[in-house]
Amino acid sequence: MERKTQGPLTLGVDCGGGGIKATVLDADSQQIAPALREPVPYPLPPTKLISIVADMANQLPPADRITLGMPGMIRHGVVVHTPHYICRSGPRTKPVPDLVEQWRDFDMAQALKERFGVPALVLNDAEVAAAGIVSGQGLEFFMTLGTGLGTALVDNGVLSPHLEISHAPMRWGLTFDDVLGEHERRRLGDSAWSRRVLRAIELLFPVLRWDTLYIGGGNASRITPVVRARIENATFVPNTAGMSSGVQAWSFLNGRS
Secondary structure, three states: OOOOOOOOOEEEEEEOOOEEEEEEEOOOOOEOOOOEEEEOOOOOOHHHHHHHHHHHHHOOOOOOEEEEEEOOEEEOOEEEEOOOOOEOOOOOOOEOHHHHHHHOOEEHHHHHHHHHOOOEEEEEHHHHHHHOOOOOOOEEEEEEEOOOEEEEEEEOOEEOOOOOHHHOEEEOOEEHHHHHOHHHHHHHOHHHHHHHHHHHHHHHHHHHOOOEEEEEOOOHHHOOHHHHHHOOOEEEOOOOHHHHOOOHHHHHOOOOO
């Protein structure tokens, strides 16, 4: 296939609690191959996640670099904490002590570089998604609704240090993840769950005072029209942003990695 744009090809990988999606993007963030999806197998040590990404990459055109987004606290490509992959049978199941140790301070960026032989950028999955969506003007808050709550904060186009807002208490001693996660949406139904999303936004705004709010993730489409109408100045973004923003993430950081 003839390349229409100059610049590196990027393998964009979006790792969630339930599935891993991957595709290859040209310099204009256009897919040059169909996206692939694999369910997340549990338990999931770091080496297994890398093997899954490698298997998916083998089914796609060769890439010049990798952008990988995953849940949790990621600093400079190193996993400080990941909430799902340390569990025995998936999100909200019992953590496995050995997996906790394997994931703690795991240098995912370096491991990908060694496995693929190309530069690798690893960020929280909400931060990758935000990279291709934000305008670069003012304080922009990006939140994703899926297995749990993901967030990214961007100030005039510069990514702020990651805050695990999902682990902060929201109500009754429960965290934002506990109250807004997919398990609660299924238990409550979309209407009651949507009202919880609205309440979360009302609680977070006085703390962050964002200029622009973006809402994405697989469950953003589940927010009812009634609640959508009550969320002021929000932009809803497609769930593909975690993959398709893999190109912009490289310039988005202004030198941070």
